[in-house]
Amino acid sequence: MRGAKRAKWVVGAVAVALAATACGGGSGDGGGGEEPVSIGISEPKHLIPSTTTETEGSQVLSALFTPLVEFDENNEPFEVAAESIEPNEDNTVWTVKLKPGMKFHDGTDVTSDSYINAWNYGAYGPNAHDGNYFFNFIQGYDALNPADPDGEGEQTAPEPTTDKLSGLVRVDDTTFEIHLNAPFSGFKSVLGYTAFYPLPDAAFEDIEAYEQAPIGNGPFKMVGEWQHDQLIQVEAFEDYTYTDKPLVDKIDFKIYQSEDTQYNDLIAGELDVVKKIPTTQLAAAESELGDRLQMFEASAYQMLAFPTYQEEYSNVEVRRAISMAIDRDAISETIFQGSEVPARSFVSPVVAGYRENTCGEWCEFDPERAREMYEAAGGPDTINIGYNADGGHKEWVDATCNQLNTNLGVQCNGTPVAKFAELLTQVEEKSFSGMFRMGWVMDYPSMENYLGPLYSTNGSSNYYGYSNPEFDQLVEEGRQAPTEEEAIAKWQQAEDILAQDLPAIPLRTVTNPTGFSENVTGVHLDLFDRVDVLTIDRA
Numbered sequence: 001m002r003g004a005k006r007a008k009w010v011v012g013a014v015a016v017a018l019a020a021t022a023c024g025g026g027s028g029d030g031g032g033g034e035e036p037v038s039i040g041i042s043e044p045k046h047l048i049p050s051t052t053t054e055t056e057g058s059q060v061l062s063a064l065f066t067p068l069v070e071f072d073e074n075n076e077p078f079e080v081a082a083e084s085i086e087p088n089e090d091n092t093v094w095t096v097k098l099k100p101g102m103k104f105h106d107g108t109d110v111t112s113d114s115y116i117n118a119w120n121y122g123a124y125g126p127n128a129h130d131g132n133y134f135f136n137f138i139q140g141y142d143a144l145n146p147a148d149p150d151g152e153g154e155q156t157a158p159e160p161t162t163d164k165l166s167g168l169v170r171v172d173d174t175t176f177e178i179h180l181n182a183p184f185s186g187f188k189s190v191l192g193y194t195a196f197y198p199l200p201d202a203a204f205e206d207i208e209a210y211e212q213a214p215i216g217n218g219p220f221k222m223v224g225e226w227q228h229d230q231l232i233q234v235e236a237f238e239d240y241t242y243t244d245k246p247l248v249d250k251i252d253f254k255i256y257q258s259e260d261t262q263y264n265d266l267i268a269g270e271l272d273v274v275k276k277i278p279t280t281q282l283a284a285a286e287s288e289l290g291d292r293l294q295m296f297e298a299s300a301y302q303m304l305a306f307p308t309y310q311e312e313y314s315n316v317e318v319r320r321a322i323s324m325a326i327d328r329d330a331i332s333e334t335i336f337q338g339s340e341v342p343a344r345s346f347v348s349p350v351v352a353g354y355r356e357n358t359c360g361e362w363c364e365f366d367p368e369r370a371r372e373m374y375e376a377a378g379g380p381d382t383i384n385i386g387y388n389a390d391g392g393h394k395e396w397v398d399a400t401c402n403q404l405n406t407n408l409g410v411q412c413n414g415t416p417v418a419k420f421a422e423l424l425t426q427v428e429e430k431s432f433s434g435m436f437r438m439g440w441v442m443d444y445p446s447m448e449n450y451l452g453p454l455y456s457t458n459g460s461s462n463y464y465g466y467s468n469p470e471f472d473q474l475v476e477e478g479r480q481a482p483t484e485e486e487a488i489a490k491w492q493q494a495e496d497i498l499a500q501d502l503p504a505i506p507l508r509t510v511t512n513p514t515g516f517s518e519n520v521t522g523v524h525l526d527l528f529d530r531v532d533v534l535t536i537d538r539a
Contacts, residue, residue: 036233036250037520037538039273039531040262042390043229043255045421047214048207049197050122051129053460054420055441055529058194059275060253063234063533064105064216065197066242068096069188071527075351075445077188080242081110081198081217083174085191091183091482096191098174103239104200105221112176114198114217116168120144121204122195124163131195133453133460134443137187137479139167139179183480186487189444219246219534229255247522247537257418259392263515272520273531277513278392282337289515296512296525299350299442301343304385304400305427305504306435309465312380313435316502320362321374322383322435323505325407326400327365332508335396340508346450346498348509350527353447353488359499359506367407374408383412384434386427388420393437427463438463438504441529447491451475455498466503 044057052061068085069077079085083097102110121127123135125145135141144165148157167179180187190196198217203210212225219242220234232253236246254271256262259278265271267288277285277293285293304326306313313319328342344363347354357363383404387393394414401412415434417423426432440461442449452475453459457467471494478490516523522535 035538036252037248037272037536038252038254038270040256040265040271040275041232041253042257042388043419043421044232045424046130046211047226047232048129048203048211049199050118050131050135050195051127052194053130053443054424056420058528059530060232060234061194061197061214061216061218062530063218063220063251064214064222065194065218066216067192067194068196069192071189071192071445077192077444082191085188087185087187091185091187092180094178094180094187095171096176096178099242100174102217102242104198104202104217105215105237106200106202107239108200108202109173110198110200110217111173112170114200115196116165116170116176117201117204118199119168119196120164121199121207123165125157125160129195130460131193133458134190134193134195135165136458137180137182137184137190138165139181140165141167141181182476183482185482185484186446186448186479189446193443217242219243220251223250227255229257231255244534246534251533251536257390259390266515266517269517269519272517273523273536274515275512275525275529275531276392277515279335279337279339279395280392282339282513285513285515292516292518294514294516294523295339296514297350297527298510298512298525298529299348299445299527300439300510300512300529301348302340302437302439302507302510303343303504304435304507305438305464306502307427307430307433307464308503309430310433315377315379316500317373317377318379319502319505321370321377321379321408322404323359323362323502324364324366324370325374325404326505326507327367327403328363328507329365331396331399331403335399336508339513340510343506343509346495346506347447348442348450351442351445351447351450352484353491355492355495358492358495359502362499362502363506371408374410379408379410381410383410384415385412386415386417386423386432386434386436388418388423388437389416390419391439397437430463430465436463439510442527445527447488447495448475448478451491451494451498452479455503464503466501468497468501471497471501 041056046052066081068082070080083099085096087094122129123144143162144160146158149155169177200215213222219240221237223233223235235250262274263281266274306319332342344357344359385397387397397414404412453461474490474494478487481487521539522537524532
């Protein structure tokens with residue numbers, strides 16, 4: 001199943017490389033030798049599964065953990081750590097049977113309690129885990145997350161009266177039930193997300209110490225501790241039996257503050273994989289890398305978000321005018337050379353239910369109308385666009401600002417924040433003033449995953465202060481729909497509301513131009529922007 005999943009997204013020379021690795025797959029002989037292969041990443045925000053909701057931490061955790069389910073070439077979930085996952089008749093109770101005899105890296109057993117304890121910890125409100133939202137499907141979530149009586153006022157939410165989700169029921173060592181608040185026919189796919197990994201007992205002895213050297217159930221285990229802003233090293237776990245064993249002995253996740261530095265290290269032979277070639281190097285990469293530059297389909301898309309809680313951006317006419325003043329086609333062609341495609345919808349084309357141009361007239365480039373609307377609505381004279389400097393965003397943000405300067409007659413400034421983790425923290429705390437760029441990679445293959453977490457009132461990544469009860473209701477009705485077709489119909493209605501409200505505007509869908517050295521083969525990026533740690537091998 002894993003091989004079938006990967007093949008869909010692989011082209012050219014990498015497909016040849018994968019054929020070669022398939023011959024040796026599962027040997028477990030660590031044929032790559034002692035020298036680690038190296039993959040460039042930015043500094044993760046966290047390395048505890050239930051609070052790791054960004055791609056860099058997710059990349060590392062994909063080596064350290066094996067999920068309950070992964071996804072085939074049709075984006076359908078299949079069991080990996082689970083032996084079976086079965087719903088009852090109305091999709092409100094899901095019974096998970098684990099594969100028996102599985103071990104964590106410290107030699108302890110992976111049991112039902114490993115999941116129940118981990119999920120309770122992630123769902124417990126006072127722990128403030130970024131993935132807390134994903135447990136709201138499970139009965140008892142509200143008891144762990146009491147409402148703040150006056151919102152963002154002076155009062156604070158009361159302490160929870162329990163630290164356990166009532167909807168998690170242990171049956172035996174390898175079987176447990178998940179009781180949901182409402183029917184959800186697509187819940188099996190949700191279980192593939194990072195937040196639903198298990199934790200060993202050792203994690204709860206000192207969670208802060210655990211995060212520096214996570215113990216997982218995956219194909220690789222940590223070597224030493226997380227060397228912040230420098231390196232995370234993992235090595236093959238000798239007792240791993242969930243899937244084929246890794247083909248390399250060690251992987252170094254080298255942490256960079258700049259995508260350009262990553263690329264320069266690749267060319268200098270100091271780094272084996274750059275997941276995304278920076279836009280400034282795309283032209284040179286074609287000649288410098290040849291067939292070691294590969295394009296991988298991605299689920300990611302880029303958007304520009306509005307802090308709707310700030311008075312300057314509370315008027316939807318201001319937001320619409322800004323969207324119409326941006327020439328998406330010109331930026332995609334001149335800055336990204338076609339590697340990122342203009343987006344005018346709120347979900348990725350890779351998920352069922354996608355429709356072209358749901359944003360309609362508000363995403364069409366019309367500078368004259370945009371200026372008239374902006375001036376009539378009293379838009380701000382100065383606009384700031386925040387972006388993370390470690391992600392290669394300066395060029396397109398500057399280009400967008402130039403367009404807004406010209407087309408709206410404003411002073412637009414690109415405002416860099418050093419690290420993506422810092423930008424996330426600032427927008428989450430609403431301490432950043434101005435618009436900000438956001439990118440979204442799906443957590444699981446569903447249209448709902450582009451709507452619920454990003455735009456629901458209590459969505460985990462709703463950094464814009466957006467709230468529309470009708471939108472929330474349609475997203476929930478989609479979750480509870482008995483069939484995928486009925487669910488998609490509800491979610492498309494919810495997307496149509498976004499197109500009118502524009503708390504964020506779609507900019508581009510993404511194809512990842514990935515570069516690798518002559519030292520490695522089998523390099524493949526999945527739809528979640530992660531290098532597959534089980535196919536990569538030394539050349």
